Every structure is written in structure tokens, then in C-alpha cells.
Amino acid sequence: MRVSLKLNIILWIALCAGLIAQIGKGYVDISLTQFFNSLVTNNFPEIRHVLLELRIPRALLAALVGAALGVSGAALQTGLQNPLADAGVLGIGSWASLGGVLVLYMGWSNFSIFAIPIGALTGGLFSTLILWWIHQHHTTASLLIAGLALGAFAVAGMSVIMSLSINPFALSELTHWILGSFKQVQLQDLYISGPLLILGIFLLLRDRRFQDALILGEDTAATLGCDLRVMRARMIWGSALCVGGSVASVGAIGFVGLLIPHLLRSLKIVYPSQLIQLSAIGGAVFLVWADYLVRWLPTNPELHIGAITALLGIPVFLRAMLK
Amino acid sequence: MTTLIIENLAIKSSTKKQAPILISINTAQLQPGLCVVVGPNGAGKTSLLRGLAELLPSSGNIQLNNHVINKQSRLWRAQNIAYLAQHNTLAWPITSQQAIDLGNLPHTSLFTVSPVTWAELLDLVHLLPKSMDYLSGGELARVHLARAMTTNAKLTLLDEPLAHLDIRHQHLALQALKSWCHQQRKIVILTLHQLDLAYQYADVLWLLDQRHLVWQGNPMPSKNDEIEVMRGHLNTAFSIEWSWILSKNRFIPLAYAQCTT
Numbered sequence: 001m002r003v004s005l006k007l008n009i010i011l012w013i014a015l016c017a018g019l020i021a022q023i024g025k026g027y028v029d030i031s032l033t034q035f036f037n038s039l040v041t042n043n044f045p046e047i048r049h050v051l052l053e054l055r056i057p058r059a060l061l062a063a064l065v066g067a068a069l070g071v072s073g074a075a076l077q078t079g080l081q082n083p084l085a086d087a088g089v090l091g092i093g094s095w096a097s098l099g100g101v102l103v104l105y106m107g108w109s110n111f112s113i114f115a116i117p118i119g120a121l122t123g124g125l126f127s128t129l130i131l132w133w134i135h136q137h138h139t140t141a142s143l144l145i146a147g148l149a150l151g152a153f154a155v156a157g158m159s160v161i162m163s164l165s166i167n168p169f170a171l172s173e174l175t176h177w178i179l180g181s182f183k184q185v186q187l188q189d190l191y192i193s194g195p196l197l198i199l200g201i202f203l204l205l206r207d208r209r210f211q212d213a214l215i216l217g218e219d220t221a222a223t224l225g226c227d228l229r230v231m232r233a234r235m236i237w238g239s240a241l242c243v244g245g246s247v248a249s250v251g252a253i254g255f256v257g258l259l260i261p262h263l264l265r266s267l268k269i270v271y272p273s274q275l276i277q278l279s280a281i282g283g284a285v286f287l288v289w290a291d292y293l294v295r296w297l298p299t300n301p302e303l304h305i306g307a308i309t310a311l312l313g314i315p316v317f318l319r320a321m322l323k
Numbered sequence: 324m325t326t327l328i329i330e331n332l333a334i335k336s337s338t339k340k341q342a343p344i345l346i347s348i349n350t351a352q353l354q355p356g357l358c359v360v361v362g363p364n365g366a367g368k369t370s371l372l373r374g375l376a377e378l379l380p381s382s383g384n385i386q387l388n389n390h391v392i393n394k395q396s397r398l399w400r401a402q403n404i405a406y407l408a409q410h411n412t413l414a415w416p417i418t419s420q421q422a423i424d425l426g427n428l429p430h431t432s433l434f435t436v437s438p439v440t441w442a443e444l445l446d447l448v449h450l451l452p453k454s455m456d457y458l459s460g461g462e463l464a465r466v467h468l469a470r471a472m473t474t475n476a477k478l479t480l481l482d483e484p485l486a487h488l489d490i491r492h493q494h495l496a497l498q499a500l501k502s503w504c505h506q507q508r509k510i511v512i513l514t515l516h517q518l519d520l521a522y523q524y525a526d527v528l529w530l531l532d533q534r535h536l537v538w539q540g541n542p543m544p545s546k547n548d549e550i551e552v553m554r555g556h557l558n559t560a561f562s563i564e565w566s567w568i569l570s571k572n573r574f575i576p577l578a579y580a581q582c583t584t
Binding site for chain 2: 078081209210212213215216217219220222224227270271272
């Protein structure tokens with residue numbers, strides 16, 4: 001209990017620091033005094049515009065997406081009882097991307113700004129349901145292999161759709177969908193994805209006390225008061241909302257949900273209720289600082305954030321798998 | 324006062340009409356105390372406990388303190404009926420203390436409700452901070468038993484709780500269970516393969532054979548003809564000629580290597 005409280009305090013401080021650092025960082029660095037001056041007074045309209053339309057939405061979305069991906073990883077791992085489960089590894093992110101791409105290239109996105117999020121959500125939900133079915137009927141190892149195969153299938157599907165479309169920027173857009181980036185985030189993205197992510201995080205955090213009971217197996221959990229069917233539905237919908245909501249705005253950012261719970265577990269946090277809650281805040285901290293790193297690195301154009309998370313995440317994945 | 328009433332109970336493997344009946348009981352009634360269920364393999368002991376825990380569908384009437392249990396809420400059942408499975412899994416390596424605390428999950432209070440610390444009664448105090456990865460089979464079984472008992476339920480169902488315990492801990496556990504259910508006025512139903520232990524501790528004995536409750540009652544009947552009936556049922560059910568040893572004013576069944584079939 002005490003370890004988790006300490007971690008909570010440290011992570012919340014790191015998150016606040018990260019948000020402040022991130023808001024100040026960009027093409028034009030903004031100092032703290034400028035930040036408060038521009039928000040309180042009307043003397044700096046350009047800075048105020050940059051802050052409200054770009055910087056603050058980007059920072060908040062990075063935190064929300066990080067929390068959503070972290071918590072979905074932890075919830076999938078406890079729900080599927082598999083320490084290697086993650087939206088990226090299992091291909092849920094790629095399927096959400098495929099849903100988004102399909103909507104975009106069929107031209108449905110012209111009808112409503114909600115078309116792409118709905119497409120991403122449907123893609124995520126579809127793959128989560130398939131994975132659940134595989135989880136019910138097959139072994140742990142085949143779940144992971146099936147997830148990898150499904151993910152590769154979705155990426156191939158995306159590249160086919162993009163090759164068929166007449167779009168000179170198709171390749172760079174494909175990278176955006178597969179690797180993810182906060183580069184183009186605007187206030188509107190926060191409005192669209194924010195509610196989906198908050199709802200998803202809420203659904204996954206809700207059951208965390210009963211997730212503890214699942215440690216003892218489904219029968220015992222049921223006699224301890226767990227409604228397994230409702231919990232399963234919440235896990236599937238919550239994960240789909242978290243992943244679909246993220247992908248709709250910033251593309252598929254992988255391995256956050258793998259990296260964060262794994263690091264927490266190495267700090268002896270194994271109790272699902274603690275792991276799920278700390279993965280939410282830990283994921284937020286991680287993605288906020290990773291996005292800061294992307295902008296701090298002197299590359300042009302800036303790196304895709306999914307590249308950073310994959311570079312950090314895959315060694316952790318291998319370590320966890322080979323243990 | 325806790326009472327359990329069972330009438331026309333039939334437990335099935337699924338809700339389908341043609342599903343085979345796993346165990347049926349015409350009528351049975353329990354007062355607070357230790358009820359030991361014995362019977363050969365496949366007699367329906369585990370199915371009975373799973374049915375009472377609502378893990379298998381059942382028809383008929385099961386009442387705990389005049390509450391029909393399958394009409395109660397999930398939470399009511401979790402608070403009033405505790406269950407220990409025969410095979411227990413552990414998805415993550417939590418500590419013994421954390422596992423035992425899971426017994427409190429149905430109770431909304433943050434503090435433990437159990438007036439008894441089962442870790443002490445079951446000789447587990449030194450294992451509490453240990454990760455369950457490092458426990459032996461018998462130690463694991465005691466932790467799971469302590470978890471089930473911590474729920475402090477009116478009806479506790481234990482499926483072979485002593486299977487991996489050494490003989491000292493078997494007696495320790497049975498003594499603790501017996502004095503607990505008498506002091507707290509609770510019902511404990513447990514399945515057991517060791518008939519000698521069953522005859523030493525049971526307040527009520529249920530003998531199951533071929534998916535029926537064939538004999539129930541005090542394991543020490545007072546009348547001679549009742550004793551003969553009970554012994555006959557035991558011989559038939561287990562296909563074995565039991566020898567009876569008189570020890571400390573109790574007849575204890577003992578099986579020599581002499582199967583009748």
C-alpha cells in the first residue's frame with residue numbers, strides 16, 4: 001500500500017512538471033511568465049492563440065492518450081491473464097487505424113467530424129472481440145501470435161487502401177496512422193477524442209477491485225461477487241474506447257500499455273487494482289515526457305512518437321517474454 | 324440462528340433441459356455446525372458444492388435463513404456464501420496477506436469483518452508477507468482456506484480443503500473450523516476423503532453415492548439398527564468392507580486392503 005502511495009505522489013508531480021515543460025516547448029519556447037501573462041491579460045494574442053489552440057490541447061491529449069493506453073494495457077493483461085497483452089502487440093491499435101483509414105478514404109469523413117473516431121472505435125472493438133474469442137478457445141501463446149498476425153493484416157490492409165487512393169501524401173499519412181504523432185493535434189482533436197478516452201479510462205478503472213478477485217480464477221471470483229459477463233463487456237468496450245479514441249486523433253502508438261505495467265511490476269506492484277490505477281497515471285507521465293523528448297531532439301521533421309515508444313517498448317517486451 | 328434447507332434439489336451441468344443431473348437431494352436440513360460430505364470419486368461431491376455456490380444451475384429449493392438463495396443479489400450471495408474450489412489457480416504472484424484479504428472483497432467495509440484471524444488459526448502468520456510463488460502445496464492450500472474463511476459467511480463451502488495438508492495441519496484446520504462454526508453459529512460444509520477424520524469431527528455426515536444423497540445424520544447414531552444401516556451404506560458406497568475401531572468412545576472406520584469387488 002505504501003509503495004503505491006509513494007509512486008502515486010511521484011507520478012503526479014512528474015505529470016504536472018511534464019505538462020508545464022511540454023506547454024513551453026515548441027517552435028517558439030514560451031516561458032512561465034509569458035504563459036500566465038498571455039492567459040490572464042490580452043497583451044499577447046499570438047501566444048495566447050498558440051497556447052489555447054495548439055500547446056495545451058497537445059499536452060492534455062498526450063496525457064489522456066498515455067493514461068488510456070497505459071490503463072488499457074494493464075486491464076488487458078489482468079483480464080486476459082497474460083503479461084504480454086497490449087493494444088499494440090495484439091493489433092488492436094492497427095485495427096483501429098484500419099477503421100480510421102477506411103472511413104477517410106471512402107470519403108465518409110466529410111459527413112461528420114465523428115466519422116473517423118467511429119471508424120477507429122469499430123476497428124478496435126472488432127479486433128478486441130476476435131481476440132476475446134481466441135482467448136476463450138485457445139492457449140495463451142496462440143492469443144499473442146494471433147494478435148501479431150491480425151495486426152500485420154490490418155497494416156497490409158491500410159497500405160492497400162492507400163495505394164488505391166490518389167493521394168501524393170499517402171505514404172506519410174500511412175506512417176502517421178501506424179506510428180502515431182501529436183504533430184497535428186488541435187483543439188478539435190481534444191474535443192472529439194477526449195470524451196471517448198475519459199469514458200474508456202472510467203470503464204477500465206471501475207472494475208479494478210473485482211479484477212483483484214480474478215487472480216483466484218473465474219469460479220472463485222464469481223463467488224466473491226464478480227459479475228464476470230459485465231466485467232468482460234466493460235474490459236472489451238473500455239479497451240476499444242481507449243485505443244479507438246487515441247488512434248482517431250494521433251494514430252497507433254504502441255507498447256505504452258506493455259512498458260508501463262511491466263515497469264510497475266518490476267517495482268513489486270502486482271495487485272491488479274494498484275497496477276491498473278498506477279498504469280493510468282504512469283502512462284500519462286510517460287507519453288507527456290516522450291512527446292517532450294520528440295520535440296527536444298533536433299530532428300527535422302520531428303520523430304514519430306510511436307517510433308520512440310516502440311524502440312523503448314520492444315526490448316521490454318522481449319525481456320518479459322523470455323523470462 | 325443459521326439454517327440451511329434443501330428440498331427437491333437437482334443440480335445440472337447446464338441450463339439445457341436434457342442436461343444430465345449431476346446430483347440430486349430430496350430433502351436435507353442443516354443447523355450451525357460442521358457437515359462433512361463423503362463419497363467415492365464421481366459421487367457428486369464437487370457438483371453439490373458448486374451448485375450450492377450457484378456456479379452450476381439447479382432446480383428445487385435452497386434456503387439459507389429463509390432466503391431463497393438464487394433469488395438473492397450477487398452481493399448478498401457473496402457475503403453469505405463463501406466457496407473454496409478444489410483446484411485453485413493464481414494468475415499473479417501476490418502475497419499470502421493479499422490473497423487472504425480478498426476474502427473481504429464482498430464486504431464494503433475497508434476493515435476486516437472476521438472476528439477471527441484465520442492466519443493465526445491456520446498457522447500462517449510467518450507466511451503472510453511471502454509471495455505465494457514461494458509456498459509449498461500445503462501452505463498454499465491453507466492460504467486459500469484462510470481466504471474463504473475470512474469472508475465470515477453464514478454458509479461456507481469447502482471442496483477438499485485438507486487435500487494437501489500434513490496430518491497435524493489437517494487436525495489443526497478441522498479443530499479451528501469446528502470451534503468457529505459452533506461459536507459463531509455458522510454452517511460449514513466440506514468434502515473429505517479421510518473417513519477417520521470425518522468421524523472424529525463431523526456434526527452431520529452426508530454420504531453421497533451415484534449422484535444421490537444416500538445417507539445423512541449424526542456419524543455416531545445411538546441405536547444399534549441405525550448403526551447397522553449406516554455401516555451398510557458406507558460399505559456399498561465405497562465397495563469396501565470397513566473395519567470399526569473403538570477409540571476414545573468413538574467408532575472410527577478403517578479400511579484394510581480387502582476390496583469386495
